[in-house]
Amino acid sequence: xxxxxxxxxxxxxxxxxxxxxxxxxxxxxxxxxxxxxxxxxxxxxxxxxxxxxxxxxxxxxxxxxxxxxxxxxxxxxxxxxxxxxxxxxxxxxxxxxxxxxxxxxxxxxxxxxxxxxxxxxxxxxxxxxxxxxxxxxxxxxxxxxxxxxxxxxxxxxxxxxxxxxxxxxxxxxxxxxxxxxxxxxxxxxxxxxxxxxxxxxxxxxxxxxxxxxxxxxxxxxxxxxxxxxxxxxxxxxxxxxxxxxxxxxxxxxxxxxxxxxxxxxxxxxxxxxxxxxxx
Amino acid sequence: xxxxxxxxxxxxxxxxxxxxxxxxxxxxxxxxxxxxxxxxxxxxxxxxxxxxxxxxxxxxxxxxxxxxxxxxxxxxxxxxxxxxxxxxxxxxxxxxxxxxxxxxxxxxxxxxxxxxxxxxxxxxxxxxxxxxxxxxxxxxxxxxxxxxxxxxxxxxxxxxxxxxxxxxxxxxxxxxxxxxxxxxxxxxxxxxxxxxxxxxxxxxxxxxxxxxxxxxxxxxxxxxxxxxxxxxxxxxxxxxxxxxxxxxxxxxxxxxxxxxxxxxxxxxxxxxxxxxxxx
Numbered sequence: 001x002x003x004x005x006x007x008x009x010x011x012x013x014x015x016x017x018x019x020x021x022x023x024x025x026x027x028x029x030x031x032x033x034x035x036x037x038x039x040x041x042x043x044x045x046x047x048x049x050x051x052x053x054x055x056x057x058x059x060x061x062x063x064x065x066x067x068x069x070x071x072x073x074x075x076x077x078x079x080x081x082x083x084x085x086x087x088x089x090x091x092x093x094x095x096x097x098x099x100x101x102x103x104x105x106x107x108x109x110x111x112x113x114x115x116x117x118x119x120x121x122x123x124x125x126x127x128x129x130x131x132x133x134x135x136x137x138x139x140x141x142x143x144x145x146x147x148x149x150x151x152x153x154x155x156x157x158x159x160x161x162x163x164x165x166x167x168x169x170x171x172x173x174x175x176x177x178x179x180x181x182x183x184x185x186x187x188x189x190x191x192x193x194x195x196x197x198x199x200x201x202x203x204x205x206x207x208x209x210x211x212x213x214x215x216x217x218x219x220x221x222x223x224x225x226x227x228x229x230x231x232x233x234x235x236x237x238x239x240x241x242x243x244x245x246x247x248x249x250x251x252x253x254x255x256x257x258x259x260x261x262x263x264x265x266x267x268x269x270x271x272x273x274x275x276x277x278x279x
Numbered sequence: 280x281x282x283x284x285x286x287x288x289x290x291x292x293x294x295x296x297x298x299x300x301x302x303x304x305x306x307x308x309x310x311x312x313x314x315x316x317x318x319x320x321x322x323x324x325x326x327x328x329x330x331x332x333x334x335x336x337x338x339x340x341x342x343x344x345x346x347x348x349x350x351x352x353x354x355x356x357x358x359x360x361x362x363x364x365x366x367x368x369x370x371x372x373x374x375x376x377x378x379x380x381x382x383x384x385x386x387x388x389x390x391x392x393x394x395x396x397x398x399x400x401x402x403x404x405x406x407x408x409x410x411x412x413x414x415x416x417x418x419x420x421x422x423x424x425x426x427x428x429x430x431x432x433x434x435x436x437x438x439x440x441x442x443x444x445x446x447x448x449x450x451x452x453x454x455x456x457x458x459x460x461x462x463x464x465x466x467x468x469x470x471x472x473x474x475x476x477x478x479x480x481x482x483x484x485x486x487x488x489x490x491x492x493x494x495x496x497x498x499x500x501x502x503x504x505x506x507x508x509x510x511x512x513x514x515x516x517x518x519x520x521x522x523x524x525x526x527x528x529x530x531x532x533x534x535x536x537x538x539x540x541x542x543x544x545x546x547x548x549x550x551x552x553x554x555x556x557x558x
């Protein structure tokens with residue numbers, strides 16, 4: 001697994017770097033970004049927070065807009081931001097912003113024309129961490145977070161791989177994709193019409209079906225235009241309460257779906273992850 | 280002077296808002312953004328930091344990428360980010376990124392085809408603050424900062440209007456535009472070939488010619504690709520030292536020209552401005 005460095009920028013005493021590599025899982029070239037705190041070194045490797053972005057995003061949105069580096073540097077945590085889908089001319093796409101490139105939904109697609117490249121679940125859970133852990137001064141200790149579609153991804157991936165992640169956090173996650181337009185459209189395309197195959201990618205279903213031993217933090221703005229129709233975090237809370245799962249949903253009055261919301265509370269998420277990554 | 284609100288987003292307990300208005304000085308529609316800290320109100324108005332952006336930027340770059348709101352909220356400072364030039368189909372432009380729209384250089388142009396709209400110096404020093412002070416819960420106490428072309432703008436505007444601003448700060452400013460390619464190209468186009476007319480817009484010349492009573496903070500990365508050819512902050516320091524001006528140039532090892540650099544040190548600038556705005 002070779003990777004090619006395409007940018008490196010000093011920030012908050014650490015480094016923001018971008019790389020391209022050929023993904024075997026996705027069968028295309030992929031770009032990711034990593035923030036390395038000032039004190040990360042081979043002799044002092046650091047834990048990693050994986051950040052999954054939302055619809056239309058690349059590796060850049062979080063790194064440029066979240067304002068996460070100050071606290072990540074202070075807490076000695078690396079952050080990895082992958083792209084949100086396979087990319088490139090040979091990769092299936094759709095004109096809509098919520099399907100195809102930029103909208104991988106962190107699933108392994110089974111349906112044509114998507115199945116040949118859209119294997120984001122395996123990319124995020126297997127190929128990418130293996131690559132990160134082999135090339136950077138990081139430990140195998142990791143946690144996962146994300147926004148909107150990426151909040152869905154973080155919840156699903158964390159809940160299905162609790163041995164691999166110390167904690168999950170999400171901003172404005174698509175909490176019950178089987179029951180919202182974004183999720184239904186994507187799951188029908190990528191997974192087919194048999195809803196039995198959707199359940200493994202629905203955080204509310206997963207949280208109802210299995211024990212969750214890792215802590216979950218969710219932040220949601222009540223002025224988010226997508227809250228009622230697409231996000232529905234109250235369903236997550238409902239099943240968590242029923243099953244005594246540790247889930248902290250914080251509703252924030254007046255905040256919307258943007259990075260202005262994320263940046264306002266990202267420091268809390270980093271502290272939450274650090275507490276679990278270093279315990 | 281009427282203004283139209285086109286976005287408002289809660290962030291760090293305060294508000295990021297964008298407005299459009301018809302500028303009489305620039306004779307076109309202009310957009311600006313303002314950050315209002317949580318406690319700003321008509322009964323408790325706050326001082327304002329004006330941020331001037333660099334080449335190709337709009338009102339959005341600083342607001343999205345600088346990570347300034349946490350500290351501005353804490354210090355109770357409003358931030359106003361104007362656009363970097365007049366805009367629109369009827370406004371002269373050039374295919375190059377460093378001339379025309381997005382590259383106003385904060386001067387009052389005297390040459391065709393620029394003079395009819397490119398009056399950014401008057402816009403920033405007169406029309407915009409009058410508009411801000413009439414529409415928002417702010418005082419007339421202000422300071423000014425900027426990046427690259429906007430660092431040049433902040434230095435020139437602050438030095439020529441010392442009665443109006445409490446402090447100046449700049450990241451990676453074009454410090455001696457008469458003697459670098461960016462400045463020579465822009466000044467020739469906007470001001471004509473007589474260099475006597477350029478001097479009023481050159482911070483190094485201004486600092487050599489007049490007393491500066493307001494404090495100046497300049498941050499510069501030593502891995503900035505534009506440092507040697509375009510920026511030359513050492514010339515500023517040289518004239519400041521010669522004339523006993525208060526200018527603090529901080530060189531930062533390994534940092535470049537990007538917002539990853541700005542975000543790393545913006546908190547220091549906000550503290551510097553707050554100390555002067557509230558003294």
